[in-house]
């Protein structure tokens with residue numbers, strides 16, 4: 001959708017903080033988009049950005065296959081901010097010199113800034129910054145001035161103020177650079193002249209208009225899971241084209257205890273929308289029989305979802321569009337020219353090639369917290385907005401190995417206890433997700449003086465801003481104990497409970 005608003009483009013060189021740059025810019029009410037580093041100058045011009053950011057990255061500019069952007073980009077007249085690898089690339093591309101530094105810098109370092117330059121305006125001269133590099137700028141390009149330095153890195157930032165080209169060796173996007181937000185805001189407002197026009201109400205208004213124009217009298221089905229994202233997407237589309245919309249909730253047999261009834265009841269109580277519930281348990285479970293590979297499971301589920309939507313759309317007749325509650329992280333994690341495929345989200349990378357619909361994904365550029373904000377503006381009840389995320393492939397990616405009715409039954413009960421205890425102790429809304437995972441190994445235990453040989457349940461409770469990174473929650477021991485005891489006492493087939501104490505990265509939130 002081509003919405004008319006100011007945009008900053010972030011060229012992604014594969015840096016681990018690229019998404020953080022995007023978040024910081026959006027927090028300043030400026031829209032931004034992450035694009036591959038090898039984007040063509042013409043494509044950039046077509047997007048008419050207010051400015052460009054070159055992200056960090058793992059490569060060294062002087063190596064053979066280092067990712068390099070088109071040199072013409074530096075001459076288009078747009079303001080550019082290079083960060084770390086991006087800074088080194090700007091330097092090299094414009095005739096300066098980058099070398100492997102005598103001392104690697106990793107962590108917090110004191111930096112001396114020249115606060116007479118627009119990028120550092122209003123910031124005290126001496127402050128802290130976060131460094132993470134092995135290379136550094138040895139010689140800036142002609143016409144560039146050094147505007148910051150640290151003890152180990154004499155050229156920590158450079159600028160050609162007239163051409164609005166800036167580069168910083170440190171990372172303003174991470175919170176360990178306390179003035180980082182101000183530096184990014186200075187780039188946006190002092191250098192790029194942005195007007196902060198990215199607000200949720202403007203987004204809603206523009207999106208509703210776009211959808212009306214695009215749909216133009218055709219019928220639309222919405223894949224509705226009852227989760228936050230599809231609920232917000234459905235309400236948004238409903239606002240645009242109420243009569244033409246039918247929501248389809250698929251019971252794929254991989255849902256949580258009583259989930260189907262709860263979703264349909266909550267929806268009917270809260271919204272005036274057409275909603276169909278499809279019982280597709282048997283066909284999903286049949287297709288998943290004998291499948292153990294995580295990516296294969298995801299692809300099968302993505303395919304089967306589409307098959308169900310196609311069949312339902314055929315019954316309705318005249319359906320041209322499918323609405324999904326796809327978010328930005330789903331798109332990012334499903335892989336891109338520079339980023340690895342971590343896992344194929346069923347609604348993006350897991351889709352079949354020919355889906356038979358045109359997609360409408362109004363939230364595709366948003367992070368979860370932004371979606372919740374949109375939901376609030378739309379007047380959606382907190383009961384729905386505060387639901388923890390639940391992946392479309394559901395319990396299938398929380399049962400390691402083959403999915404069977406027996407395992408689904410065990411996991412459903414265990415999961416229900418986790419959620420019940422989290423709510424009882426007032427912790428459900430304090431975390432990003434809390435759930436159970438069933439392993440495909442068994443261990444020995446003793447219950448009522450009898451030997452047992454049963455499955456372990458893994459407890460996964462994480463906090464996160466957007467699902468891109470996460471940390472395990474330091475949950476009080478007595479809550480862990482309550483959960484563990486309840487699972488062992490109430491769930492047949494489980495004799496051990498373990499707590500997952502791994503952050504993301506290196507793990508992911510879901511186990512598959």
Ligand SMILES: Nc1ncnc2c1ncn2[C@@H]1O[C@H](COP(=O)(O)OP(=O)(O)OP(=O)(O)O)[C@@H](O)[C@H]1O
Nearest residue numbers: 223224225227228229230250324325389390391392
């Ligand atoms: N059981 C389902 N029936 C119909 N559509 C579904 C189902 N599960 C997932 N989807 C579709 O896939 C999309 C992605 O699922 P995802 O779980 O990321 O989002 P969500 O369920 O809407 O929100 P949340 O992240 O809060 O669970 C949903 O927005 C929805 O369009």
Ligand SMILES: O=c1[nH]c(=O)c2[nH+]cn([C@@H]3O[C@H](COP(=O)(O)O)[C@@H](O)[C@H]3O)c2[nH]1
Nearest residue numbers: 344345346389390391392393467508509510
């Ligand atoms: O709708 C979805 N379809 C999927 O295929 C999918 N895979 C993961 N998730 C959810 O995304 C967030 C990040 O999960 P991971 O750390 O496991 O990648 C977590 O919140 C996960 O629950 C999915 N959601």
Ligand SMILES: NC(=O)CC[C@H](N)C(=O)O
Nearest residue numbers: 056057084085133134135
């Ligand atoms: N964080 C980065 O962008 C690192 C850039 C480059 N790989 C270096 O080590 O200097």
Ligand SMILES: [Mg+2]
Nearest residue numbers: 227390391392
């Ligand atoms: Mg969901």
